Amino acid sequence: MSMSLTETPATAPLLDLRQVSRTFGSRPDLAARIAIALGAAKPPPVVHALDEVNLTVRKGEVLGLVGESGCGKSTLGRIAAGILPPSSGQVLWKGEDRQRLSGRQLRDADLAAQMIFQNPMAALNPRMSIETLVAEAPQIHGMIQGDRSAYVDDYLRKAGFDPAMKRRLPHQFSGGQRARVNIARALAVQPDFLVCDESVAALDVSIQAQILNLFMDLREQLDLTYLFVSHDLGVVEHISDRVAIMYLGRVVEEAPVAEVFARPNHPYTQQLLAEVPRIRPGKRRFAAMKGELPSPLDPPKGCHFHPRCPMAHERCRVEVPKRREIAPGHSSACHLNDQQAA
């Protein structure tokens, strides 16, 4: 991963996360802090959702982010979309530190990154018509110059939704159509960058194919960049240019999509890819990776994957492996790579 410090906004990646960590937990009040200091109480549990993640998203690409439930991929997506601040580390948007932005610049950065969530019904106010839902944000931000109705129609059409039905309410539509409304709503503020958090996970296969095609068409028409968060490796393989694999708060491997599927390096990636369900007629043995994702309340020391890794050795139990480049554009965080090099 290259990190030159002399990048100008013109050459800087669209989004650059540097050493981003995020924890969740309650902050103890004064009495509790005294009790903890005196050893009379335990400190409140802290979830380490992200642990010093470095990740860049270049303009125009689709970056797929894959991992099991609880690995922190949604947290990373939210930080990338700017709706959740990191606990530590820097989020550079077009080369500028997001936390130093204010006023108009911050508003522009906020609008430029939009999120599309998994559950389309939960993301839509059930009492608002489709038209109001799509028009609300651009109206507030003064983006609609002329006719509101024409503006809404334009974006509904882009998302493949018939504008004739825009006066209806969300519950009157199927899951696939609601997904289209959410896409239209995100597009209506003219973003550069879409974070799709499991956006097709709840859809049937035939509808999922329609929405994935829509994402690919929109990318060409509107010059969009995507962070595509999903647990479905088949979907990610299909739509992404590059893939980042997460395990318990860390990105363990990152590479162009063809490279990662042809030559997975990290033992976790190798085992995960072996599980990609493919349509291959004929009975086969389902081999199983041992164990489950450990609790982010108390992550294992050293490499987070070592308790489930068949190749783990002493060093993996104590030292956190650094992610480094093993081939052009392909980086992996595993101690085994050092042994092979030495």
Added chain:
Amino acid sequence: MTPLLDVRDLVTVFPSDGRDLRAVDEVSLQVHRGEVLGLVGESGSGKSVTGFSIMGLVDPPGRIAAGQILFDGSDLAKADPETRRSLRGRRIAMVFQDPMMTLNPVLRIGTQMTETLHAHETLSRQEAHARARDALGQVGIPSPEERLAAYPHQFSGGMRQRVAIAIALLHRPDLIIADEPTTALDVTIQAQIISEFQKLTEDQGTAVIWITHDLAIVSGLADRIAVMYGGRIVETGPITEVLERPRHPYTRGLIRSVPSENTRGTRLAQIPGVTPGLARMPQGCAFRTRCARADSTCAERPGRFGTDQTYHRCFHPHEEALA
């Protein structure tokens, strides 16, 4: 050989606005001992209601309106509730998508398991306890003796599903109906559960109906497949034959819309439109409004073309193998 389960022209209806909506519409399927049948379809295709009908779990006002469910020779569709109850859990068991719905949150796992045993068998508490413990061990739960005393919320999602499977296997049923048992789980956990399932059913010669929307799982697990659309089985046959040479345009469309079946980065082959609701299902072939091959013939209701075990319901079936 007579099949263990022989469903013939099953119709399950739910009354709505004064008429009966057919959630399951003349479904015929057969499962032999030791065989895995993959029952595949999208939301609302009737695959779960088919499973519920076989189990006798269709809640009123829904009812089985016609057809036979021959299980080991006797017709369950006409059986009295007491007969059905004695079969349910003992000879036919079901595993559901969400194990938290199956398990009682306020009872220990051990209590729930021994309760199931006592419902069908006369045995001492010690025997029941030992059987429950062994069943937990079988499905790969570490330290089963201690875990018997745990409550459902103390298990992870994957472990809870193992418990649900252990309960289903307690009586060594002849048939297990698994309704999307791995859908809520991560791929790695999904593979663990399927692997346990494969081992156990093979050891015990259990027949399985695996209900799912995921063709990829079925392709590696099932002996035969049945594809449902709009309450009907539109195509069924041996897994290899159906996946390599799908006859029905819907089966074909479904296979081709799976991302891993398409070249990376290209547009996915998509089926136009959406599945109509039950009340708005077209007359004749239910798929005809979304089908490229449909013509005026399709306004007629397509019958079953083929044999009891391998048939499709299409007037214009594909003949060529899938590229």
